[in-house]
Every structure is written in C-alpha cells, then in structure tokens.
Amino acid sequence: MYIREAHPTDARPGMEGRPGNPARGDPDVKQPRTLDERVIAATQCMQALKLSLPIIIDNMEGTTEKAYGGWPDRIALIDLDGKIAYHSGPGPGGFRPAVAEQMLKALLANGGKGSPSLAPPQPPSPAAPAAGRREAHQIETSTALPLPPPGPPEGRARSTPRAGP
Amino acid sequence: MKVSGTQVAGWAALLAVAAVLLAPAVPAVERPGALPRPEAARPQAPRPDGAQPDAARQMPRMKMLQPGQAAPDFELPRLVVQKDKAGNTVGNLSQDRVKLSSFAGAKPVCLIFTSYT
Secondary structure (H helix, E strand, O other): OEOOOOOOOOOOOOOOOOOOOHHHOOOOOOOOOOHHHHHHHHHHHHHHOOOOOOOEEOOOOOHHHHHHOOOOOEEEEEOOOOEEEEEOOOOOOOOOHHHHHHHHHHHHHOOOOOOOOOOOOOOOOOOOOOHHHOOHHHOOOOOOOOOOOOOOOOOOOOOOOOOOO | OOOOHHHHHHHHHHHHHHHHHHHHHOOOOOOOOOOOOOHHHOOOOOOOOOOOOOHHHHOOOOOOOOOOOEOOOOEEEEEEEEEOOOOOEEEEEEEEEEEHHHHOOOOOEEEEEEOOO
C-alpha cells in the first residue's frame, strides 16, 4: 500500500518527518500533491527497490492509511475471515518485518484463521536481556504477539547506501 | 467602629459579585512557573501554505487495530508498471481495483503500508 511520503525532500515541519536529504542517500522525492505524482513516486520506488509485490495506491485523502494508522509505515495481517490477525506498531520502531513474517507463518499454519491467542513459535535464544536495555523506539506495540528477542533494528533496503555522518 | 457579622457577610457577597463581573475584563497574566495553557486555547497564526498547524498531531499514527476486529475495507487501484515504445518505464493505475473484502474466505492478506522515503 503506497501512502504519502514519510521523508520527502520538501517535508513541512509538523506535517511529515525530517526532510529527506539526497546527498545522504535519501530518495529525491517530494511529497506528491496529486495522484499522478504519487504514481510516479511509487514507480520510482518499485524500480529502485526491485519490488515484485503487488502495489496498491492509496488515494490522496489517505483514507486507508488513516483507517489503519499506516503512516509512516506499518504492517497488518488480515485473516481468512477478513479480521485483523496482526497489526504492528507504527514505524519505524514498530515496523518489524521479521515479526510479521513469523505471524504470517503462524496464521497460515492455522489455516488462515486468526485468533487473539495466535502467536508465532519463539526462536531458540539465550535469556532475554532486561527490558530496560531496549531502546524506546524499538518497543513492539503489537497487540497480538509476544516480543521476539531483541536484535539489530530492521530496515528496509535502500536503493543507495547512506553516506557516513 | 464596631462591625457586625451581618455587615461582613454583606461585604463578602458584594466582593464576590464584583469579582465575577470584572473577571472577563481583566487580562490573563502568565505567572512564572505556571502551567502552560492548553494548546487548543492558544491562537495560532495561519500557515502560508494553508496547512493546519496541528495536522500531524491529528494523524492517527498510534491507532491500533485489535486482533479479531473487522479489517477496514478498501477498494483501490494497483500500480501497473510497463515499458513504453521508447523503452522507458511508465507507471499507471490499473483499471480494475483491489477490494480487500474480496479476499475473505479465499486467502489471508498481508498489508504493508509504506512509501519510498
């Protein structure tokens, strides 16, 4: 679901996140003001990241984005009955594809039927560190899953690597 | 001069009435250390771009949908990427639309909300 940009180069204070900086490897994309501009941005994204997933374009009112609280990024799984099986925390901290993958596998293993008690198998791991060691922005706020062991923050693949600070 | 209890009560009532009547005419004074007034009460200058100053705060970013809750339905076009005659990649919106509820009973759906930036 392609929604409004999180870090456009022309980000307005209070409206989006920090402005993107192409000199640091951020995509050179302004906030689309029309649906055509959004289609162009989505096409650039699909090409640069070599995406093969079907992409749906949200309308300029952001109707679906708002219904799911999808901005800046988020993952939702819908079960066979059309009900929410998993709703991640808001990005970037809550955007955790590995957790969503685990949940999707669990959902499929359950015949596509969601359940509040549905939880992915926990990977074998050493004892979890104290909760206080987790960064605040890494705390998963999903209502369906227990937290997996903390690891390095997940990020989406970028078309160009960031330069050093 | 001897003041009776009745007189004291009368003056107190008079002062109370005066305070109520004069209160709107007295400008509010920001006292040092006083709690700030609620944001909604502060007048905000219109932005030159016409955007609402508090639009970002009104975004339901922290909205959580509960497991078992009906997923909000939508019907939106897909992105169709093709090459034109010159070999350039062109993106368009599909004529058909994807309706989330059409997947019910057929397969689960994974929605990833995101953008390029």
